Amino acid sequence: MRAVSDARILIVDDEFANVHLLQRYLTGEGFANVRCISDSRQALGAYLEFKPDIVLLDLHMPYFDGFAVIQQFHDSTASGDYIPVVVLTADITNEAKQRALSSGAKDFLNKPLDLTEVLLRVRNLVETRMMHLEIRSHAQELERKVRERTLELEESKIEILERLAMAGEYRDYTTGEHTRRVANVAAALAQSTGAKPSEVQLLRKAAPLHDIGKIGIPDMILLKPGKLERAEFEIMKTHTTIGARILSGSRHSLLQLAETIALTHHERWDGTGYPSGLAGNVIPREGRLVAIADTFDALTHERPYKKAWPMEQVVEEIKSQSGSQFDPELVAAFLRLFEGSDLVALAQAIPNAQSKEPVLL
Numbered sequence: 001m002r003a004v005s006d007a008r009i010l011i012v013d014d015e016f017a018n019v020h021l022l023q024r025y026l027t028g029e030g031f032a033n034v035r036c037i038s039d040s041r042q043a044l045g046a047y048l049e050f051k052p053d054i055v056l057l058d059l060h061m062p063y064f065d066g067f068a069v070i071q072q073f074h075d076s077t078a079s080g081d082y083i084p085v086v087v088l089t090a091d092i093t094n095e096a097k098q099r100a101l102s103s104g105a106k107d108f109l110n111k112p113l114d115l116t117e118v119l120l121r122v123r124n125l126v127e128t129r130m131m132h133l134e135i136r137s138h139a140q141e142l143e144r145k146v147r148e149r150t151l152e153l154e155e156s157k158i159e160i161l162e163r164l165a166m167a168g169e170y171r172d173y174t175t176g177e178h179t180r181r182v183a184n185v186a187a188a189l190a191q192s193t194g195a196k197p198s199e200v201q202l203l204r205k206a207a208p209l210h211d212i213g214k215i216g217i218p219d220m221i222l223l224k225p226g227k228l229e230r231a232e233f234e235i236m237k238t239h240t241t242i243g244a245r246i247l248s249g250s251r252h253s254l255l256q257l258a259e260t261i262a263l264t265h266h267e268r269w270d271g272t273g274y275p276s277g278l279a280g281n282v283i284p285r286e287g288r289l290v291a292i293a294d295t296f297d298a299l300t301h302e303r304p305y306k307k308a309w310p311m312e313q314v315v316e317e318i319k320s321q322s323g324s325q326f327d328p329e330l331v332a333a334f335l336r337l338f339e340g341s342d343l344v345a346l347a348q349a350i351p352n353a354q355s356k357e358p359v360l361l
Helices: 017-030 039-051 066-075 094-103 115-170 178-192 197-209 212-216 230-235 239-247 255-264 285-300 310-318 328-340 343-348
Strands: 008-012 033-037 056-057 087-088 107-109
Touching: 008 017, 008 039, 017 033, 017 115, 033 039, 039 066, 039 328, 056 066, 056 115, 066 087, 066 094, 087 115, 087 310, 107 115, 115 178, 115 197, 115 212, 115 255, 178 197, 178 285, 178 328, 197 255, 197 285, 212 239, 212 255, 230 239, 239 255, 255 285, 285 310, 285 328, 310 328
Parallel strands: 008 033, 008 056, 056 087, 087 107
Antiparallel strands: none
């Protein structure tokens, strides 16, 4: 907390004798930072530049009277800040006093001034000002710490979800990178189609949970090296509804989006997908985005039942499924994205950190 004697005192009075008397007296009492203005037209500039802790203000002055100056100060002071104004005037009418106090003045002293009274009032108000600054600083520090803790908590929640997604994937593939690659490609595709940065970031965090329902599929089906029998495939398809049930019931946008993706990323544009046979734009856009990213990653990487496809063949396959499996608009965006970048490198890249905005669960 600053010392009272360090307070910056601004005196605004058109009578030079009063200004000189107050400055000399307050300086003699230990206040080293005293600035004086005798032209009310300069009051606002001095107020903004000097940043006083207290203002001693004459009420009746040429150009701008004290009421106008108080209004100027009020309009230029941040909300919640406390800079006391003490009105000094020979006008002892109740009307003047009431108007000054209702305009924002914190105290009222009559001329001729009693210097001892001036000193006591100034000290009391400066002490109040210093306490205000200390409380505000403490509150700001608490807010900063709360923001830090909140961000840490959100980051830890997201990390838990990422590890949950990887844990589910380790039952299926030999590495834990599939979910991250799908998320990166889906996010890049969303960004290329005009999604907002906050939406791209949310999708990048939610997409890795698209196959979380596979933790409920028996190993004999999930890890089967050959083609699944019809009955086995019907069981495999339930990973969409299992995943949606695992993620359902949340109040938070990330998990709500992850639930939608888990449930709909195997729906097809022509309505022949699963689990609900949705078609066209009825399929949530996030599900349509992840469907392309998931297929791209599945075809470009080796699985227990298949070899990795050459990139040209993968692109042709996705192109051929435009209007049947995939949204034609998103396929066109995918092809533009493919022409402009190395999608394999993009998929493997660490998610960019362009947005510092936390994803709230």
